[in-house]
Amino acid sequence: MMSQVATSYIKENRQEYINELIEFLRIPSISSISDHKGDVRDAANWTVEALKTAGMQKAEIMETPGHPVVYGEWTSADNDHTVLIYGHYDVQPVDPVELWDSPPFEPIVHEEKLFARGASDDKGQTFMHVKAVQALLATKGSLPFNVKFLIEGEEEIGSPSLDEFVQSNEQLLSADVLLISDTPMLGKGRPAVCKGLRGMCSLQIDVKGAKGDLHSGLYGGAVQNSVHALVQLLDTLRDEDGRIQVKGFYDDVIEPTEEERASYAQLGDFESELKEELHLNELFGEKGYTAREHTWVRPTLEINGIYGGFQGEGVKTVIPSEAHAKITCRLVPGQDPDVIIQQIEEHLQSHTPPGVTLTTTRYDQGKPFLAPTDHPAFKTATDAYEAVYGTPAVFTRMGGSIPVVETFDQVLNIPILLMGFGLPSENFHAPNEHFHLENFDKGMETLIYFWETLQFEK
Known part of the structure; x- marks a missing residue:
């Protein structure tokens, strides 16, 4: 059962959380442009302070040959179980800037959407984890298991420093489950656990x-x-x-199975949705596959x-x-x-x-990734989504890439849960990127439900 005290705390502090996220989004942490190197470090420092504010017992910058990694931990649980949370604080370039309706690093809220570069990918989604942890610690004084954060500054350039970092810090990053929120849901009000990345x-x-x-x-x-x-x-x-x-x-x-293809066919008329969203008369793609398969498995x-x-x-x-x-x-x-x-x-x-x-x-x-979904954490994730959104979550793949996920899989050898709260239409990597605040709110509630009901394999 989800902690009502923690969710009440989130609702009471919602505006403060949004104001803090706006402050985070003002930092132009574009990892691919050398002129923004200082801004990337500023974002790393900001992230360290956010983790400390949330109640992490340890939060620090760890250097790499490129942009720094932020590591944080709380390890006072009354059991040995640990969840590792990964995210990134760097963002994409903003070009063409003339197509933005508002300056990309001057965040604004319009119609319950927060517009700024990084709002959805991935500052907003990473920030949800930080504040959900803060809510639990503030209201209960502890967490149901140990928590570690790994938040990097090079994801948008392929994480060139992170493979070596993970390999060199395998023990530091050891955990039972890895949790990532950097993927989209299937659509508005349609939660999804992503099991594969290109x-x-x-x-x-x-x-x-x-x-x-x-x-x-x-x-x-x-x-x-x-x-x-x-x-x-x-x-x-x-x-x-x-x-x-x-x-x-x-x-x-490796071709998807017929069963997998059949399950995707049950997810709705993606072709019509895509044409309407993108204002297209027709789509284009390799013969023999649907539009959803074009974007997920080809x-x-x-x-x-x-x-x-x-x-x-x-x-x-x-x-x-x-x-x-x-x-x-x-x-x-x-x-x-x-x-x-x-x-x-x-x-x-x-x-x-x-x-x-x-x-x-x-x-x-970056290498592709495909997760088995038989670990109990996957069932907990779908249950958590359903409890908050009121509709069953489905398993999907994502056409995008998170380069280090395959490295996590090979080095840490733990289940990797991709629980995203963005929407495909939120323009990440494009002008007018935004994040629906409905999912900011429900995302934190979903994470709290997940953490409080998570069962580990014996």
Whole structure:
């Protein structure tokens, strides 16, 4: 039974919690931009103080080769059981800033939605755990088990420092269950426990032609245009139905079972929902799979950006010397990002048009993850959602990536619960990111119910 005293405490302090979250969201902790390095550290320091305020017996910054990790713990439970909570305090860049209705780091509440970069991904969801713990400690003086926090500052750049950190601190991070809130629910009022994440890999493509931009009248027709060459090269990566043409790309894909596919078919008309949400007349995707399967269980290769040549107002008659593109792939169980990135680079080299040279630079990588759901904690999670939201929770996968989850799985070897409270429509990674405060409130109540009813395997 959920603690009414703790939930009453949350309701009484709701506005204070929101004000604190707004303060957190004002920090522009963009991990991918070096000019924000100081802001990222400010966010880490803010997180340490928030954990101390919540009642953690220990809260500190732990250095990595990149941005710092925040670690906190409360270890005075009358049993040996421990839950580890993971989240991240870094955020995505805000571009294109002109598409925001309000400044991304000046949070506002409108129609019970909190608008700011990081509101849903992941400051808001991580902050819920901190304040739910605070509510339990403030009203009961203790927790039903030991709690550890690991909150990092590099998730949005692929967690490059965290694999080594987890491996080096295996004992410090030892726990019975790992709990993460960085995934979406199925929809408004439709809670979900995510059991699978896609992995990812990314690279930049740089095409170089002549020594510099050329006059299109003097040289046009005699030399290769780098932008044309890049477009031609990129067009070889997928066919007209979206199937990726890189040799070996699908070789190791583990297909979902027919039972799993049937369960997804029962979750509603996702195609119609998606077209309405995105204002599209039709969707696009690999033949033989539904839109939900496209976003959950199939791999992708996407061009995230392409640039080169003259970008200013009007016309400049040049043949561009350089052209560039950024690519990411979402990967599914069975695929190894190192193997996939090598296959893509080999494809690009073998299909480079004449008259240009090609170089590639690798960036973020993360392995896919698929969790077994037979541990008692998964049943506790679905029960907790149902108790608060009044509707049964379902098991889903998520098309996005949390790179370190697979590392947690391999190193800590504990059940990993992905209990998200965001909504797919909340524009994380896009302008006007926001978090529904209804789920901020219900999320804390759900977490309290989960913690107070969690049973551990004997």
